[in-house]
Amino acid sequence: MPTIKSVVISCAGIGSRLGLGLTKALVKINGRSLISLQLELFKDVEDVRIVVGFQANEIIEEVLKYRKDVTFIFNHRYFETKTGASFYLGARHAHEYVLEWDGDLLVHPDDAKMILNTEGEFICYSEKSSDDSVYVKVNEAGDVLEFSRECGDYEWTGPACFHKSHLQYSSMNVFNMLEPYLPMKGLKIRAYDIDTYNDYQRVSEIMKSWEHES
Amino acid sequence: MKFLFDLDGTVTSVETLPVIAEHFNVQDEIMELTRQTVQGNVPFIESFIKRVGILGKLPVTEINNLLTEVPLYPQLQEFIAKNKEHCVIVTGNLSCWCEGLMKRIGCEYYCSEGQVENDQVVKLKTILRKEQVVDTFKAAGETVVFVGDGNNDLEAMRHADIAIAVGLTHSPAKSLFAITDYLFYNESALCRQLNLLL
Numbered sequence: 001m002p003t004i005k006s007v008v009i010s011c012a013g014i015g016s017r018l019g020l021g022l023t024k025a026l027v028k029i030n031g032r033s034l035i036s037l038q039l040e041l042f043k044d045v046e047d048v049r050i051v052v053g054f055q056a057n058e059i060i061e062e063v064l065k066y067r068k069d070v071t072f073i074f075n076h077r078y079f080e081t082k083t084g085a086s087f088y089l090g091a092r093h094a095h096e097y098v099l100e101w102d103g104d105l106l107v108h109p110d111d112a113k114m115i116l117n118t119e120g121e122f123i124c125y126s127e128k129s130s131d132d133s134v135y136v137k138v139n140e141a142g143d144v145l146e147f148s149r150e151c152g153d154y155e156w157t158g159p160a161c162f163h164k165s166h167l168q169y170s171s172m173n174v175f176n177m178l179e180p181y182l183p184m185k186g187l188k189i190r191a192y193d194i195d196t197y198n199d200y201q202r203v204s205e206i207m208k209s210w211e212h213e214s
Numbered sequence: 215m216k217f218l219f220d221l222d223g224t225v226t227s228v229e230t231l232p233v234i235a236e237h238f239n240v241q242d243e244i245m246e247l248t249r250q251t252v253q254g255n256v257p258f259i260e261s262f263i264k265r266v267g268i269l270g271k272l273p274v275t276e277i278n279n280l281l282t283e284v285p286l287y288p289q290l291q292e293f294i295a296k297n298k299e300h301c302v303i304v305t306g307n308l309s310c311w312c313e314g315l316m317k318r319i320g321c322e323y324y325c326s327e328g329q330v331e332n333d334q335v336v337k338l339k340t341i342l343r344k345e346q347v348v349d350t351f352k353a354a355g356e357t358v359v360f361v362g363d364g365n366n367d368l369e370a371m372r373h374a375d376i377a378i379a380v381g382l383t384h385s386p387a388k389s390l391f392a393i394t395d396y397l398f399y400n401e402s403a404l405c406r407q408l409n410l411l412l
Contacts, residue, residue: 047406056391064399071407072397089395093376093410 003097003119005161007045008090009038011103012053012078017195023055024104024194026062029207034194035059035103039066041112047071047095051086053078077171084170084177091167097121098167100174101159106203108190108210115159115187122161122185123178125154129202130193133157134175136186144186147175157191216351217297217408218370220344220362221305221312223252223383225294225319227285230307231265237280238272254365254389259341262306266328270335274310282314287382289405294321297412302351304344306366308335344370359411361404365389376411380404 011025020027025035035050042048049071052059056074063070075086083102091098099115107115115124123144125136135152137145147156156175170177178184192203222229229252235244244265251261269277294301301321305312309325316323326342328335344360348370351358360367360374365387371377372393379386379394382401391397398404 057388060397069400069403071403074391074394074397076392093407095410 004046004095005097005099005116006047006049006091006094007042007099007101008049008051008073008087008094009035009042009101009103010051010083010086010090011035011059012051012056012075012086013083013103014054014079015104018200019197020200023053023059025059026055027194027200029106029200029204033062034106035062036066037106038101038103039063039070041107041109042116043067045116049073049090049094051075051090053086081171083174084172087174087177088167088169091162091164094164096164097161098164099159099161102157102174102193104194105158106192106194106207107159111189111191115161115189118161118187120161120185121163121166121181122187124157124159124187124189124191126157126189126191128155130155130195130199132195133193134173138186139183142186142188143183144178145183147179147182154188155193157189157193215300215412216302216356216358217294217300217411218302218304218344218348218351218358218360218374219290219294220360220364220367221303221307221315223363224361224380225286225290225303226315227287227383229383230281230284230312230315231269233284234269234272234277234280234311237276238269240268240272243268251366252364252384252387254368254387258306258364258366262326262341263338266308266335266338270328270338273333274330274335275333277311278314281312282318284315286319287401289401291319293405293408294319300412302347304342304347304360304370306342306344310335345373348373359408361408362390363387368393378404378407 015024051073053075087100134156137152235241250256298321303323308328327339329337358374359376360371361378363386377394378396379390381399
């Protein structure tokens with residue numbers, strides 16, 4: 001049995017770059033909300049923690065359609081802070097190991113299973129696919145050596161798994177919280193961020209191809 | 215660490231005043247007032263004075279016996295029983311009405327007080343301000359967690375170190391969404407978090 005992990009899904013953001021006037025968790029991909037797709041990946045996880053901010057009421061309503069035993073956590077300062085703050089709030093009173101999962105990330109279901117079964121701390125990355133992203137530099141073993149805005153071997157998409165002793169408040173991004181602890185074990189996964197409308201359109205097609213595979 | 219709990223609809227799985235009202239057949243007056251109060255449409259103190267005005271004429275002993283039997287959320291009851299020294303019930307309810315229930319729950323408690331004569335509440339002596347209980351524990355150096363569901367818990371939650379809103383019996387007052395740290399709709403998830411906070 002893998003160690004009990006808490007999963008923190010950060011859904012507090014405004015989603016302004018996407019331009020659909022919706023927080024990203026509520027965006028529909030092929031007819032299903034992103035948050036409902038994520039909840040399906042975590043149906044066997046006991047401690048699912050959802051950080052809400054912008055459109056909290058609507059996200060809560062949507063989540064409650066699928067399960068009621070989640071922990072909702074409010075990031076009241078979502079406008080001034082980034083994902084690091086949401087993750088901190090979601091993780092500070094969680095289990096010892098906490099999996100950080102962006103609300104706007106679509107991960108292949110097989111890779112999601114692998115992530116949930118992986119022990120200890122790790123950082124996930126994917127093949128480069130977005131225009132405006134943060135990259136990781138890795139060694140031969142695939143361990144993450146560095147995050148970079150300019151260049152790298154892969155794209156940092158998350159998720160990442162932290163031990164709570166490494167959790168410190170940051171109003172910045174999750175990768176800034178990880179930087180002091182590098183190098184860290186890396187896992188290559190199939191994952192796509194949804195930041196822009198182009199990402200959104202592409203992800204809809206990718207989802208269809210994944211469904212076709214299974 | 216102190217866990218302060220609202221009583222009605224948070225630890226009890228039903229609201230207590232409607233139970234009294236139904237038993238004595240005065241539910242029409244009480245139900246509407248309770249609903250409006252929980253939603254924050256009638257100020258709590260005004261509503262409480264009105265409710266005691268209606269229910270105070272009823273026999274105190276019978277109300278106390280009735281409330282002693284009110285159903286509790288079983289996992290929360292167990293959490294409180296196991297961690298008595300950390301748990302406190304903080305309720306606007308009158309102590310003369312809920313002494314039996316408090317004995318059953320078994321932890322420290324704070325209530326409003328009424329003057330009882332001839333088995334009736336003749337006068338309202340104090341109305342509990344929940345935030346003052348929070349402040350007292352904080353001043354004593356405790357980290358205070360407040361768990362509540364109604365608009366009358368808002369100030370206590372704002373003063374607490376960690377605020378937990380719950381929607382176990384009915385939807386939590388929407389006003390709590392602006393200040394709460396946590397929100398739960400499920401008893402197991404709530405108890406899991408309480409244990410993680412211990």
